[in-house]
Amino acid sequence: MILPRVRDPRMVTVRRGGTLTDEHHRLLALWAATCAKHVLRHVETECPDDPRPREAIEAARAWARGELPMMRARALGGHAMGAARPLAGAARFAAYAAGQAACVGHVAEHDLGAAAYAIKAVRAAESHDPDAARAERDWQRDQLPPAVRELVLADQARRDDICWWVFSEPGGRRTTAGERGPHGRSWGTGP
DSSP: OOOOSSOOGGGSBGGGTSOBOHHHHHHHHHHHHHHHHHHHHHHHHHOTTOOHHHHHHHHHHHHHTTOSOHHHHHHHHHHHHHHHTTOOHHHHHHHHHHHHHHTTTTOTTHHHHHHHHHHHHHHHHTTTOTTHHHHHHHHHHHHSOHHHHHHHHHHHHHHGGGTTTTTTOTTOOOOOTTOBOGGGOBTTOOO
């Protein structure tokens, strides 16, 4: 997903020189899994026989419970992102959300990947409703565990520009002709 060039030490585990505790890292993974699960129906409706996105969400939860090694969870996240590639719209974004959730154990900052892709899934599925993406963002924030709420909200503000502005303007950022977003993509597009 969209990771910052400069890492915030609050989002780096203590083992790697940051200040993120294992407990808070697990809470971020569980929150990311909750965000991804909330939009899973979009991919399962289109691909009911593909278990990879659901398995990725379960892997994030299993990692948080200490039942699955990080590398296995991360691999399952990669499989979910592989499931996303041939898809389009809400199904694609929902599968990416699941993949990002499974990768939180590897890099905590993937939590926003799960949340951002979930918002993009809702925006794609409910393009007729200009408030749907905002409602999804607000629902996600209501699910935040109190222990990591301020951390996530600060991270959303810090990385909103590389997350397609979904946390400040979840309905879609208005752009001028030729304006580009992260990695040279037009705003509101891309994986």
